[in-house]
Amino acid sequence: MTDTSSTETNVDQKLKEAYFTAGQGQLIWARFKKQKAAMVGAWVLIVMILSGIFAPFLTPYDPTVAGRNESYLNGAPQIPKFWDENGFSWRPFIYTFERTRSIQTNFRWVTTIDREKRRYVQFFVEGSKYTYLRFNVNLPGKALDFTIPGFAFKTHLFGVESGQVHIFGTDATGKDIFSRTFFAINTSLAVGTIGVFIAFVLALIIGGVSGYYGGWIDSVLQMITDAVRTIPAIPLFMAVAAFIPPEWSSETRFLFISMMLGFIGWPTLARRVRTHLLTERNQEYVLAAQLCGASAGHVIRRHLLPSFTSYIIVDLVISFPYMVLSETALSFIGLGLKDPVNSLGVMLQSVTNADVMLNYQWYFIPVIFFITLVLAFVFVGDGLRDAADPYSSVKK
Amino acid sequence: MYQFGRFVLIRAALAIFTLIVVSFIVFSLMELVPGDCAERYLAFKNTQGSPISIADIDAERVRLGLDRPYLVRWGNWIINAFQGEFGDSCILRVNIAQLLGQKFWLSLGITLSALLLAYAIAIPVGIISATSNNPYLNNSLRLVSYLGLALPNFLLALMIMLFSTVVFGDTLTGLFSREFRDAAWSYERVLDFLSRAWLPVVILGWSATAFAIQTVRALMSDEIGKLYVTAAAARGVSGGRLLLRYPAKHALTPIINSLGFDLNRIFNELPIVALILTLTEAGSLLIEALARSNDQQLAGAIIFMLTASIVGLNFLTDIALAISDPRIRRSIIG
Secondary structure, eight states, X not given: OHHHHHHHHHHHHHHHHHHHHOXXXXXXXXXXXXXXXXXXXXXXXXXXXXXXXXXXXXXXXXXXXXXXXXXXXXXXXXXXXXXXXXXXXXXXXXXXEEEEOOGXXXXXXXXXXXXXXXXXXXXXXXXXXXXXXXXXXXXXXXXXXXXXXXXXXXXXEEEESSSOOOTTXXXXXXXXXXXXXXXXXXXXXXXXXXXXXXXXXXXHXXXXXXXXXXXXXXXXXXXXXXXXXXSOHHHHHHHXXXXXXXXXXXXXXXXXHHHHHHHHHHHHHHHHHHHHHHHHTTSHHHHHHHHTTOOHHHIIIIIIHHHTHHHHHHHHHHXXXXXXXHHHHHHHXXXXXXXXXXXXXXXXXXXXXXXXXXXXXXXXXXXXXXXXXXXXXXXXXXXXXXXXXXXXXXXO | OHHHHHHHHHHHHHHHHHHHHHHHHHHHHHHHSSSOHHHHHHHHHHHTTOOOOHHHHHHHHHHHTTTSOHHHHHHHHHHHHHTTOOOBOTTTOSBHHHHHHHHHHHHHHHHHHHHHHHHXXXXXXXXXXXXXXXXXXXHHHHHHHHHHHHSOHHHHHHHHHHHHHHHTSXXXXXXXXXXXXXXXXXXXXXXXXXXXXXXXXXXXXXXXXXXXXXXXHHHHHHHHTSHHHHHHHHTTOOHHHHHHXXXXXXXXXXXHHTHHHHHHHHHHHHHHHHHHTTOOSHHHHHHIIIIISOOHHHHHHHHHHHHHHHHHHHHHHHHXXXXXXXXXXXXXXX
């Protein structure tokens, strides 16, 4: 009896010791793990990020015009099946189809499905080529231009024996919506990363200076930050995006838009950095460092920033979906990214007409993925915020 | 009284300073647009068959005053802007104040109604959710407020349109029925407007509501555990009277303070929602000006007026707060 209780106190003791000696990261992780919703969000997010990175492999076709299926424009989703009235098959299959249009059908394409002829889904098929880590370097002077070849692959996760398979259907030009969706996730993540990074650097500099020096520098910087915050962001984006010369390539445009998102998105982050700094800079450890003769930059970098790294990470995760959504909204009205680059906004550009709404509802499938992506970010961000706050468990 | 007057004056000066900074940003953006009014006018003349030369363009620049220094033109623009005069749009060739006039007030009305709707829902719901211990209620409210972010207004508008097209066969778009579109204001037209304006108001209010519920809830749960609430409860105050008279009063002050930024957030989404629902008000005029015709005068005027109304609302809420709370009067910048 005494034996068990002493081992129990031993275990308790060990747990307590582990708790008191744990680093900040370990504590946050321990608290984060307890939140079910946030963990689910984190898994979804990891899957999304991976599927964005490996989009070229996971999707059967090139998402640009190069991969279009001319014989299946505005085609309905073809969902692979395992069985039908003609029997069961281990290998999933889709049907063959015939498209006709005539005066009887009012010149609309009408698809007739031939349920007798099956097309079986194949895995690891050879298809269009895609590359990773390929860069075109354009230095001034023709002779200096060169290309880093990177790694080229041809294998795609799945495909069909003959013709093409379109799980989510195709759009008006015959591009595969499934492939476009995955590439769009990739684009959104890239836009968000660049935008958040730029906003973060600006916020650190402006908020850092403002919070550390205080006084009149702080007042002036705060007035400017507030003025920028008063201008509604999307109209401002629109004004900036309208200046992009039409002859820019879609890649340059993509880079420019992501940078603009960062340049306009910094004020909220900067304010938070400032508030953190204002409270921290009066702490004794800062005074101690200053008395030892540390320079302002040194104090900010070595002492102040580490004191709220976790808060900054949380802020970054939370501001990520705002960047993604701004990009989507901007592309949607035609001022953001343009066609060869895929993003949700680009894909939704043409859906507002009644024809699409009545006849081609599969255009809206990507929306589900994006709601999931943003929700995952929000859940993870919220979970992280609770986990990073050392008093959250005391309060509730 | 002296203190209050000083507070109002300093706040007004700050608001005007903000407007001047904003006007500088907006004006600089307008200047960055490739091409200016002189080129536009003459390009138009060129299409009418009269040949033009570089000298003509320069002469036109002098006539329009475009050759003066940047800061002088900015000064002129802002002085006129404060008087509500934005000059002519050089693409549409009409006076901007006339063109915007009613449309801008319609937009502002829709946005303010959305804001009102958001808080009319958020304040009671937020208070209830902060005080209740029902996990289902709390979790579902949490999901709603997450969805407010994940399903932004324009996606919601698209989904509603998709749904109404498939189910009712009507897209529910526009602010007026066809017969009232250009009619003068009358009783019937107002009714027609109201029968259609509720949809944009609800859609615009959606994200704002979700966001506001979260804020109200957080502020309320911070206040509700404080000692003065316990003290009031010990004195025998209970139920709704306890909640409204003690914690709610304190919790809601920061909300009044942030109304201006809430208005900003709603304004933000107005152009896109307007485009989807084909509303013919300022928001879609802005998209028209920027996306299709590069009309910098019009775009600048709209952005400036949007910002001016946000700054104005911020100013009014500051004054309202100062009237209700003497501590704020004393702290001038706070």
